[in-house]
Amino acid sequence: MEKVDRELLKAVADLHDVPVGAYNIRKNSESAGRKSTENIQIITKEDKPGIDIRIAPGTRNESVHIPVLITESGISEMVYNDFFIGEGADVLIVAGCGIHNSGDQKSEHDGIHRFFVGKGAKVRYVEKHYGDGEGTGERVMNPTTEIVLEDDAVCEMETVQIKGVDSTVRVSRATLGKNAKLIMTERLMTHGKQIARSDMVVELNGEGSSAQIVSRSVGKDDSEQVFNPIAVGNGACRAHIQCDSIIMDRAKIRSIPEIAANHPEAQIVHEAAIGRINGDQLLKLCTLGLTEEEAEKEIIDGFLK
Amino acid sequence: MLELKDLKFDVDDGERKLGIIDGVNISFPEGKFIVITGPNGGGKSTLARLIMGIEKPTAGAILLDGEDISGKSVTERARAGLGYAFQQPPRFKGMTVRRLMNIASGKELSKDECCGFLSRVGLCSAEYINREVDQSLSGGEVKRIEIATLMARNPSIAIFDEPEAGIDLWSFSMLVETFKKMQKDSKGTVIIISHQERIMALADYVVVIADGKIAKQGTREEVLPTLMKEFSPSCCAMRGGEA
Numbered sequence: 001m002e003k004v005d006r007e008l009l010k011a012v013a014d015l016h017d018v019p020v021g022a023y024n025i026r027k028n029s030e031s032a033g034r035k036s037t038e039n040i041q042i043i044t045k046e047d048k049p050g051i052d053i054r055i056a057p058g059t060r061n062e063s064v065h066i067p068v069l070i071t072e073s074g075i076s077e078m079v080y081n082d083f084f085i086g087e088g089a090d091v092l093i094v095a096g097c098g099i100h101n102s103g104d105q106k107s108e109h110d111g112i113h114r115f116f117v118g119k120g121a122k123v124r125y126v127e128k129h130y131g132d133g134e135g136t137g138e139r140v141m142n143p144t145t146e147i148v149l150e151d152d153a154v155c156e157m158e159t160v161q162i163k164g165v166d167s168t169v170r171v172s173r174a175t176l177g178k179n180a181k182l183i184m185t186e187r188l189m190t191h192g193k194q195i196a197r198s199d200m201v202v203e204l205n206g207e208g209s210s211a212q213i214v215s216r217s218v219g220k221d222d223s224e225q226v227f228n229p230i231a232v233g234n235g236a237c238r239a240h241i242q243c244d245s246i247i248m249d250r251a252k253i254r255s256i257p258e259i260a261a262n263h264p265e266a267q268i269v270h271e272a273a274i275g276r277i278n279g280d281q282l283l284k285l286c287t288l289g290l291t292e293e294e295a296e297k298e299i300i301d302g303f304l305k
Numbered sequence: 306m307l308e309l310k311d312l313k314f315d316v317d318d319g320e321r322k323l324g325i326i327d328g329v330n331i332s333f334p335e336g337k338f339i340v341i342t343g344p345n346g347g348g349k350s351t352l353a354r355l356i357m358g359i360e361k362p363t364a365g366a367i368l369l370d371g372e373d374i375s376g377k378s379v380t381e382r383a384r385a386g387l388g389y390a391f392q393q394p395p396r397f398k399g400m401t402v403r404r405l406m407n408i409a410s411g412k413e414l415s416k417d418e419c420c421g422f423l424s425r426v427g428l429c430s431a432e433y434i435n436r437e438v439d440q441s442l443s444g445g446e447v448k449r450i451e452i453a454t455l456m457a458r459n460p461s462i463a464i465f466d467e468p469e470a471g472i473d474l475w476s477f478s479m480l481v482e483t484f485k486k487m488q489k490d491s492k493g494t495v496i497i498i499s500h501q502e503r504i505m506a507l508a509d510y511v512v513v514i515a516d517g518k519i520a521k522q523g524t525r526e527e528v529l530p531t532l533m534k535e536f537s538p539s540c541c542a543m544r545g546g547e548a
Contacts, residue, residue, distance in 0.1 A: 216398075216399075244398070278395055280391070280393075280395035281395045281397055283359060283379060283395075284391060284394065284395050285408065286378070286379040286380045286383065287357060287379055287383050287387075287388065287389045287391075288383060288408050288409045288454065288458060289380060289383040289384050289408075289411060289458075290380065290408065291380050292380070298400070298408065299397065299400075301399075302397055302398065302399035302400035302404065303397075303398050303399045304399070305399045
C-alpha cells in the first residue's frame with residue numbers, strides 16, 4: 001500500500017492497514033481489495049457500479065469497512081452500495097471517502113448508500129469524508145443515504161467532514177417502522193470557499209419510533225453551509241432536531257430545521273442556533289494559559305468531537 | 306508578590322466618567338489567604354478582572370514580583386502564575402470535565418489525579434470525569450468544576466471571584482472545607498472575593514472595597530470586628546451572584 005493510500009485510509013476509516021473482518025477497498029474506481037466473511041457477503045453489482053453487502057440475520061459484533069480512495073485527478077464516479085442487514089444483527093459499518101487531488105482537474109465521488117435494516121437489527125454506520133492534495137482540482141463528494149428501518153431496528157449514523165472537501169451536497173432519507181430508532185449525528189467544518197449542503201427527511205411512520213438528529217458545524221473563511229433537516233411524524237413518535245453552528249470570518253450559514261406532525265401523538269422538537277465562539281469561553285481558556293488561537297482550536301475540536 | 310499601585314478603572318457612560326476603581330493600593334502578602342469583601346457594586350469583581358487582565362486599567366500599575374504586568378495579555382499573566390476562577394464560568398459543548406482539567410494543569414492527568422481534584426470540591430468524580438461541561442450540568446456543578454480547574458492549575462496566585470455565588474447551602478459547607486484545606490496546605494497566595502462570613506473567618510488578610518476605594522485593609526483580627534459593626538449585617542448574608 002502506498003503512503004498516500006495509508007494517509008487517506010487513516011483519515012477516513014481510522015485504519016492503519018487492511019481491516020479485520022469484511023472489507024472492500026475501492027481505489028480510483030477499481031476494487032483494490034475485498035474480503036467477505038461467513039456472515040457478511042460483499043458482492044459486485046452487475047447492472048451498475050457498486051456492491052451489495054449482505055449481512056446474515058443474527059450476525060453480532062462484526063464489522064464491515066468500505067473505504068473509497070481517489071488519488072488520481074480527473075476521476076468522476078457514481079457508486080451504488082446497498083446494505084441488507086438481517087434480522088437481529090448487530091454490526092458496525094465504516095465507510096468513508098478520501099480524495100487526494102494533486103492535479104488541476106476535478107475529482108468527484110458520488111455515492112448512493114441504501115440501508116435495509118431488518119427487524120430488531122442494530123447498525124452503527126460511520127462515514128468520514130476527507131480531502132487533501134496540493135493540486136488546484138476541486139474535490140467533490142455528494143453522498144445520498146437512504147435508510148429503511150423495520151420494526152425495532154436501530155440505526156446510529158455518524159457522518160464527519162472536517163477538512164478538504166470543496167463541495168458537498170448530502171441527501172439523507174429515512175423511514176422508521178414501529179419502535180425503530182434513528183440517531184443521526186452530522187459534523188461538518190468548511191473553510192476557504194467550500195460549499196456544503198445537507199438535506200434530510202426522516203419519516204417516522206411506526207408507533208413508538210424515535211429519531212434524534214444532531215448537526216454540529218463550523219463555518220470558516222468564505223465558506224457556505226445550508227442545513228435543512230425535516231422530521232415528519234406520521235405516528236405516535238418522538239423526534240428531536242438540533243442544529244448548532246459556530247460561524248467565523250466571512251462564512252455564511254443557513255439552518256432550516258423543519259418539523260411536521262400528521263398524528264396527534266407525534267412529539268417533535270427542533271432547536272437551531274448559529275453564533276460566534278463565546279468570548280467567555282476564549283477568556284476562560286486564556287486564563288488557563290492558552291493563546292487565543294489555541295483556545296479557539298480547543299473549542300472547535302470539542303464542539304465537533 | 307502582587308501589588309496594585311494607584312490602580313484606576315473608569316468607564317465612560319457617554320455623559321460622564323465613572324470611577325469603578327478609584328486609586329487602589331494593595332500589597333498582597335505572599336503565600337497568604339486574602340479575602341476581598343465589601344458591598345455589591347463596590348468594585349471587587351472589577352478589581353479581580355483587572356488583575357487577571359480581562360479588563361485594562363485606565364491608570365496605575367499591577368506589579369508581579371516587581372514587574373508591571375498591566376500591559377500583558379490574559380495568557381501571559383496566566384503563564385506568569387496568575388489563576389482566576391470565574392464567578393459565572395462559561396460552558397463548553399463537547400468538552401469533557403477531564404479535558405478541561407488537563408488543559409488547566411498543563412498535562413495529561415491520570416484518572417486518579419483528576420478524580421482527586423473533583424472530590425475535593427465534592428463531586429462524585431467517576432461520574433463527572435467524562436461528562437461534558439455543557440448545559441447538562443447545573444450552575445452549582447459548573448461552579449465547583451471551575452474551582453477544581455484552578456486547583457489543578459495550581460497557580461502561584463489564585464483569584465476566586467465569589468466562589469459561593471450560585472452554590473446551594475450544602476455545597477457551600479463543602480466549599481468552606483475545601484478552602485480551609487487550601488488555606489492550610491497552599492503555598493501560593495489565594496485571593497478570594499467573598500461576602501461570606503465563614504470564608505472571611507479563614508482569611509489571614511482582609512481588604513474591604515467600597516465605592517471603588519479601599520475602605521479598610523489589614524489582618525483578619527484588625528478588620529473583621531469593625532467590619533461587623535460598620536456595615537449592615539446584610540452584606541455578610543448568603544447571597545447570589547453579583548454582576
